[in-house]
Amino acid sequence: xxxxxxxxxxxxxxxxxxxxxxxxxxxxxxxxxxxxxxxxxxxxxxxxxxxxxxxxxxxxxxxxxxxxxxxxxxxxxxxxxxxxxxxxxxxxxxxxxxxxxxxxxxxxxxxxxxxxxxxxxxxxxxxxxxxxxxxxxxxxxxxxxxxxxxxxxxxxxxxxxxxxxxxxxxxxxxxxxxxxxxxxxxxxxxxxxxxxxxxxxxxxxxxxxxxxxxxxxxxxxxxxxxxxxxxxxxxxxxxxxxxxxxxxxxxxxxxxxxxxxxxxxxxxxxxxxxxxxxxxxxxxxxx
Amino acid sequence: xxxxxxxxxxxxxxxxxxxxxxxxxxxxxxxxxxxxxxxxxxxxxxxxxxxxxxxxxxxxxxxxxxxxxxxxxxxxxxxxxxxxxxxxxxxxxxxxxxxxxxxxxxxxxxxxxxxxxxxxxxxxxxxxxxxxxxxxxxxxxxxxxxxxxxxxxxxxxxxxxxxxxxxxxxxxxxxxx
Numbered sequence: 001x002x003x004x005x006x007x008x009x010x011x012x013x014x015x016x017x018x019x020x021x022x023x024x025x026x027x028x029x030x031x032x033x034x035x036x037x038x039x040x041x042x043x044x045x046x047x048x049x050x051x052x053x054x055x056x057x058x059x060x061x062x063x064x065x066x067x068x069x070x071x072x073x074x075x076x077x078x079x080x081x082x083x084x085x086x087x088x089x090x091x092x093x094x095x096x097x098x099x100x101x102x103x104x105x106x107x108x109x110x111x112x113x114x115x116x117x118x119x120x121x122x123x124x125x126x127x128x129x130x131x132x133x134x135x136x137x138x139x140x141x142x143x144x145x146x147x148x149x150x151x152x153x154x155x156x157x158x159x160x161x162x163x164x165x166x167x168x169x170x171x172x173x174x175x176x177x178x179x180x181x182x183x184x185x186x187x188x189x190x191x192x193x194x195x196x197x198x199x200x201x202x203x204x205x206x207x208x209x210x211x212x213x214x215x216x217x218x219x220x221x222x223x224x225x226x227x228x229x230x231x232x233x234x235x236x237x238x239x240x241x242x243x244x245x246x247x248x249x250x251x252x253x254x255x256x257x258x259x260x261x262x263x264x265x266x267x268x269x270x271x272x273x274x275x276x277x278x279x280x281x282x283x284x285x286x287x
Numbered sequence: 288x289x290x291x292x293x294x295x296x297x298x299x300x301x302x303x304x305x306x307x308x309x310x311x312x313x314x315x316x317x318x319x320x321x322x323x324x325x326x327x328x329x330x331x332x333x334x335x336x337x338x339x340x341x342x343x344x345x346x347x348x349x350x351x352x353x354x355x356x357x358x359x360x361x362x363x364x365x366x367x368x369x370x371x372x373x374x375x376x377x378x379x380x381x382x383x384x385x386x387x388x389x390x391x392x393x394x395x396x397x398x399x400x401x402x403x404x405x406x407x408x409x410x411x412x413x414x415x416x417x418x419x420x421x422x423x424x425x426x427x428x429x430x431x432x433x434x435x436x437x438x439x440x441x442x443x444x445x446x447x448x449x450x451x452x453x454x455x456x457x458x459x460x461x462x463x464x
Contacts, residue, residue: 017353017383024360024375028422031364031371038371045365049320056324 119232121265122148124172135201136179137165140172140262147266148172151230151273154262159236159253160184160224161262172264176256177205177237185228186237186250188214189221197222197237197250203257204241204249216240216248229271307457311350314453315339315359318446323366333374334439336363337411338446340378341404344385345392346454356382369415370422377411377418401443408439 031038107113128139142148154161154174162176177184182199188210195210207216216222220240226233238252318339322331336359343351360375367374385392385407392400412432419427 013352017379020353020357021376021379021383023357024372024379027361027364027375028370028372028418032422042365042368045362049323052320053324056321060324 116232119265119267121263122146123261123263124148125261126259127171134165134173134175134179134181136176136182136199136256137162138174138176138259138262140174140264142167142170142172144169148264149266151270153231153235153265153267155235155265156254156259156262158255159238160231161254161256161259163230164264174262174264177252177254178203178256184237185225185231186222187225187233188216188240189223190217191220194225194227195222204243204251207240207248207250210248216242218242222250229269231271232267232269303460307460308350310453310457311339311343311347312355312359314450315343316362319359319362319366330367331438331442332363332366333377333411333415333435334408334442335446336360336374336378337381337408337439338404338443339450340382341385341407341443342447342450344382345389345400346450347457348386348389351382353379353382369419373415373418373422377414380414381407381411397444397447401440401447404443405436405440408436408443411439412436 122142124140124142126138127141140148148164148167150164150167152164154164160177162174162179162182164172165175166173175182177197177199178201179199180201182197182205184197184205186195186197186207187193188195191214193211193214193216195216196208197205198208199205207222210216218240222237222240224231224233224235224237236253238250238254241249241251243249315336318335319332322335340351340356340359344356356378357375360378363374363378364371388403392403395403412435415435416427416429416432
């Protein structure tokens with residue numbers, strides 16, 4: 001240690017505080033001027049302390065887990081009651097479902113009902129959204145040599161989308177139910193009344209030609225009808241919605257604006273097929 | 288420490304004295320690092336640093352010299368994310384002010400010291416607020432300063448109880464030696 005005279009030492013110790021306060025102000029300026037340096041020193045401190053924090057973190061995490069566990073245990077009672085109540089409710093529903101299933105089986109036996117064979121389907125990707133003769137149609141990419149034929153029915157994951165109208169070797173065109181040329185025979189599920197669903201090129205096709213006395217009710221489900229042998233009965237289409245202008249429209253289950261994969265069903269129907277050659281203004285070779 | 292120690296005991300004794308002199312700074316730094324551990328709570332580093340500096344400035348100012356305050360403030364600024372220098376300046380100002388009143392404070396009961404500390408913590412929070420506003424050129428949320436104030440005032444009794452015990456043990460060792 002350097003030996004200093006006592007007055008000098010006292011003077012130094014009295015001076016050190018103002019000098020250090022000045023140094024602190026200098027540090028502030030330095031921190032403002034050179035942020036990179038501050039970041040580096042912060043990271044150096046953090047790097048040094050990281051292993052220690054790692055050691056501390058383990059018991060802290062254990063403690064937090066224990067608290068969490070405790071909270072979970074206290075909530076167990078309420079959770080249990082809720083689950084029991086829900087289980088009771090589900091049991092009632094299961095009983096209802098079993099009873100209905102049994103009744104259904106009984107009725108089928110009495111009717112000598114022959115169940116339909118499950119329809120086979122292919123899934124195809126939508127590759128283009130328009131074009132061709134129709135305003136509302138999509139193009140599907142299909143495998144060459146596939147079994148897709150005209151007149152097969154296209155559904156997305158929610159409901160009816162349209163029918164296959166043209167089939168090439170690698171692509172097929174599906175006319176959507178929203179197109180102006182689309183006419184779909186449908187059944188109003190509540191009243192079992194037949195009607196036609198007519199595309200308008202808009203989002204909601206219209207209902208027409210329902211029998212007198214059974215107008216479509218708001219919110220009624222609309223399914224396909226087997227009339228004319230073009231569709232099987234009972235495919236979900238949408239629900240009835242009366243527009244502001246007083247027209248009965250169908251709010252589709254399917255989302256024609258957002259299709260990426262379609263299921264093409266083969267129901268083995270050969271009702272009304274689309275015409276073989278649609279008159280085109282330009283030759284096909286251009287595409 | 289002025290008179291020459293016995294030659295045989297010299298090294299141990301000097302080590303002992305050195306350890307006692309370094310203890311306040313080291314324990315403060317350690318407490319700050321522990322308080323800086325990442326848990327889901329607001330950081331208690333400034334509160335801990337303030338309480339320790341206050342306590343040692345009152346009861347053992349020789350071990351809490353201005354350079355030590357500077358170092359602790361620098362550590363506080365590096366552990367936190369406030370602009371550099373705020374902690375240093377705050378702690379130095381607190382240290383300097385406490386030194387003026389320490390003769391009065393050292394004789395008071397714990398409750399009075401605690402109340403005075405609360406006043407210092409409020410002053411430090413205000414100073415930090417003003418400095419942050421000046422350095423960042425926008426007003427920081429006042430809740431931050433209030434949380435630090437509450438943390439400091441709330442933590443002080445625990446820290447003071449621990450440090451008082453250590454301080455008394457050290458003083459006993461000094462009178463023995």
